[in-house]
Amino acid sequence: MENYAVFQMPQTINYGRHAFKKLGEEAATRGKKALVVSDKVMDSLGYVKKGLDYLHEAGVEGAVYLGVESEPTDVYVDEAMKLFEQESCDLVISIGGGSCLDTAKTIAVLQTNGGYIGDYMGNQKIATKAAIPHIAVPTTAGTGSEATDVTVITNTSNDVKMMIKQPAFLPEVAIVDPLLTISSPKHVTAATGVDALSHAVEAYISKKAQPMTDMMALSAMELIVKNLQTAYQDGDDVDAREGMSLAALQAGVAFSNASVCLVHGMSRPIGAMFHVPHGYSNAMLLPAVLEYSKDYALERLADLGRFFSAEAENYSHKEAADFAVQSVKKLCLDLNIPNLQGWGIDKQEFDIAIPKMAKDALASGSPGNNPRVPTQAEVEELYRICYSYDFTTDVSTKESKVR
Numbered sequence: 107m108e109n110y111a112v113f114q115m116p117q118t119i120n121y122g123r124h125a126f127k128k129l130g131e132e133a134a135t136r137g138k139k140a141l142v143v144s145d146k147v148m149d150s151l152g153y154v155k156k157g158l159d160y161l162h163e164a165g166v167e168g169a170v171y172l173g174v175e176s177e178p179t180d181v182y183v184d185e186a187m188k189l190f191e192q193e194s195c196d197l198v199i200s201i202g203g204g205s206c207l208d209t210a211k212t213i214a215v216l217q218t219n220g221g222y223i224g225d226y227m228g229n230q231k232i233a234t235k236a237a238i239p240h241i242a243v244p245t246t247a248g249t250g251s252e253a254t255d256v257t258v259i260t261n262t263s264n265d266v267k268m269m270i271k272q273p274a275f276l277p278e279v280a281i282v283d284p285l286l287t288i289s290s291p292k293h294v295t296a297a298t299g300v301d302a303l304s305h306a307v308e309a310y311i312s313k314k315a316q317p318m319t320d321m322m323a324l325s326a327m328e329l330i331v332k333n334l335q336t337a338y339q340d341g342d343d344v345d346a347r348e349g350m351s352l353a354a355l356q357a358g359v360a361f362s363n364a365s366v367c368l369v370h371g372m373s374r375p376i377g378a379m380f381h382v383p384h385g386y387s388n389a390m391l392l393p394a395v396l397e398y399s400k401d402y403a404l405e406r407l408a409d410l411g412r413f414f415s416a417e418a419e420n421y422s423h424k425e426a427a428d429f430a431v432q433s434v435k436k437l438c439l440d441l442n443i444p445n446l447q448g449w450g451i452d453k454q455e456f457d458i459a460i461p462k463m464a465k466d467a468l469a470s471g472s473p474g475n476n477p478r479v480p481t482q483a484e485v486e487e488l489y490r491i492c493y494s495y496d497f498t499t500d501v502s503t504k505e506s507k508v509r
Contacts, residue, residue: 250358
């Protein structure tokens with residue numbers, strides 16, 4: 107390494123079966139009244155009540171915000187902030203998927219640093235004051251948000267997904283209990299699982315990769331390859347769920363420190379403009395972007411290919427990298443991941459949106475970390491390719507369509 111690197115993660119991580127039971131103990135040392143940020147699905151599953159029970163047992167009061175309905179927006183943040191203040195809370199707890207966690211992260215930072223979340227984009231405003239304590243409890247194995255200093259909030263006035271990365275957004279505590287993910291339906295397991303794979307792969311091929319993130323990313327990739335299809339086919343397989351929860355956590359730590367790349371840069375505008383859930387939009391883009399990037403990251407993608415098959419140990423780097431991309435495509439097929447056309451996005455509307463999406467993708471900064479850094483024209487062409495992308499084609503017999 108030519109320069110030093112920085113590696114950050116939550117102060118405390120509780121992970122493994124029944125880790126959720128630690129919620130009250132962790133909360134009691136950090137506050138007296140918590141705002142629990144969640145959604146109606148988590149409430150219907152009983153997770154919110156269970157969380158409140160753990161809090162009450164530890165002598166901590168709780169108020170609840172259940173307004174998160176989809177990808178997190180500035181509207182949810184504003185509503186939850188008002189409730190936090192009305193209830194005189196001093197602690198934030200998020201229970202749910204990445205949308206709930208990102209909303210809670212934003213509340214924790216704005217409560218002490220003020221302003222509108224968009225003020226923090228591009229580090230225009232730096233959160234210099236410590237955030238309100240935040241305990242993150244993920245119920246999906248995908249975003250890794252419980253271990254990252256990143257929040258992504260949609261500006262509802264211009265349909266831009268604002269990606270903000272600053273140390274203050276890192277949760278103080280992560281509680282990762284694989285038993286909470288058993289309730290995830292198959293389509294959520296698939297989308298969040300490929301999301302975690304995207305995090306791990308992009309952290310590994312990122313220009314900002316470092317030895318500590320490599321360790322986490324490699325472990326995450328291996329766990330995902332080993333466990334994702336089992337978790338998808340049999341959601342009650344606790345061993346597979348546990349493997350995926352650990353993988354999502356490790357991938358989150360990896361990309362929070364090494365950054366994501368082109369997949370995430372292109373994914374956010376799709377989510378903002380066409381309301382495709384983040385995990386799905388990443389999965390729709392991952393194979394095509396890996397094809398585009400492959401020749402610039404042969405050795406690293408070869409490592410991924412060797413996780414998919416012991417036979418790949420005997421392949422050249424190019425052969426193993428080809429095999430990696432082909433295996434990711436087959437994985438998306440097996441998990442019934444659609445392309446953008448299959449999702450139901452109107453082609454004419456999509457084509458009109460492409461220039462803005464490409465501009466927003468590049469403006470996010472993530473594509474600059476990609477091993478092959480694209481131009482505006484190349485990002486636009488990748489969007490066109492991904493619209494009707496064929497997951498069945500063999501990458502070893504053709505070159506990337508983007509030149």
